[in-house]
Amino acid sequence: MSVKVLVVEDEPALVDTLEYNLQRQGYQVSVATDGTQALRVARETQPDLILLDVMLPGLDGFEVCRILRQEMNVPILMLTARTEEVDKVVGLEVGADDYLTKPFSMRELLARIKALLRRVRLVREEMAGAERExxxxxxxxxxxxxxxxxxxxxxxxxxxxxxxxxxxxxxxxxxxxxxxxxxxxxxxxxxxxxxxxxxxxxxxxxxxxxxxxxxxxxxxxxxxxxxxxxxxxxxxxxxx
Known part of the structure; x- marks a missing residue:
């Protein structure tokens, strides 16, 4: 089964770009455009990875990340236009796994996604002590x-x-x-x-x-x- 990625972003042009490029890589993409919708879609689809913008209508990305982190272990990569170090620290403290500042290249984003998914896979493989002989x-x-x-x-x-x-x-x-x-x-x-x-x-x-x-x-x-x-x-x- 293809990897499920949830994109949480309220800029239509960026959503289209992300969806197009992720689908080209073989990912199954779901989209949410505000914080409340992000929580609902994440709970319904149980994604393998979440791209989460910080500046969202309603609940911001930090709050969404904090709530989701209490409910699931999905890797979360935060996207933001902010560059202050304090924002990166806040993102990490609420449970983000990685942090990418806008504007970013699609190549870098895809590399970060693959790295996150690879680490999760390797950890699961290493921790799966119930392998069969x-x-x-x-x-x-x-x-x-x-x-x-x-x-x-x-x-x-x-x-x-x-x-x-x-x-x-x-x-x-x-x-x-x-x-x-x-x-x-x-x-x-x-x-x-x-x-x-x-x-x-x-x-x-x-x-x-x-x-x-x-x-x-x-x-x-x-x-x-x-x-x-x-x-x-x-x-x-x-x-x-």
């Missing part, structure tokens, strides 16, 4: 266990303190990368390259935002972390 028996799911913190790669979920969390794709990918490298100091640049990809230009603030989200779920006192420790001037170390 030739005889048809499922392979045992890989798990990381650190006390009451359990990271289940097969189910793509994390539990801590008796609660189960279905993390956003990048949150889970980051947590797995940290867990695989327990006790090792990892720089923000290295984390960006391994989790977001070498071509990601969102800056190291992205890492800090996602670490903060994880700490809120796995630390007894997020302001005094014991599992994801900050190494001043370098990055982070996972202690389990």
């Amino acid at each position: 030739e005889g048809g028996e499922p392979v045992q799911t890989e798990r990381f266990v650190f006390g009451d913190l359990v990271i289940d790669l097969g189910r793509h979920e994390m539990s801590c303190g008796g609660r189960t969390f279905h993390l956003k794709p990048k949150e889970f990918e980051l947590l797995v990368f940290l867990a695989r490298n327990r006790g090792i100091v990892l720089s923000r640049d290295l984390i960006l390259e391994r989790v977001w990809g070498w071509d990601y230009d969102g800056g190291s603030r992205t890492v800090d935002v996602h670490v903060r989200w994880l700490r809120e779920k796995i630390e007894e006192e997020p302001s005094k972390p014991k599992r994801i420790v900050t190494v001043r001037g370098i990055g982070y170390r996972f202690e389990g």
Whole structure:
């Protein structure tokens, strides 16, 4: 089945351009022109990726992103004419996976879309611990266990303190990368390259935002972390 992309944009000319180029790439395209419609269409179609403009009638893109992020793990690429760094940070904090400033080239947009979809696919393949052997028996799911913190790669979920969390794709990918490298100091640049990809230009603030989200779920006192420790001037170390 073709990949489903939801375009949330209120500029008719840009909508036509995006729809045409995405369909040429084989994507199945749905369109919403305001925030309320975006929520409805996203819930109905369950897209594989969302292109979300910030400046929308009614609910703006930040609010739409915040609401959708609570309901689904779909990758969200925000489109905006704004260039201020604070807007990029707000976009990341409400759950966007990537951020592209207008005007942009269609080639760059398509490359970003393919990169996002590729990362999601690779994570799902890596986390799918229920692959079957030739005889048809499922392979045992890989798990990381650190006390009451359990990271289940097969189910793509994390539990801590008796609660189960279905993390956003990048949150889970980051947590797995940290867990695989327990006790090792990892720089923000290295984390960006391994989790977001070498071509990601969102800056190291992205890492800090996602670490903060994880700490809120796995630390007894997020302001005094014991599992994801900050190494001043370098990055982070996972202690389990």
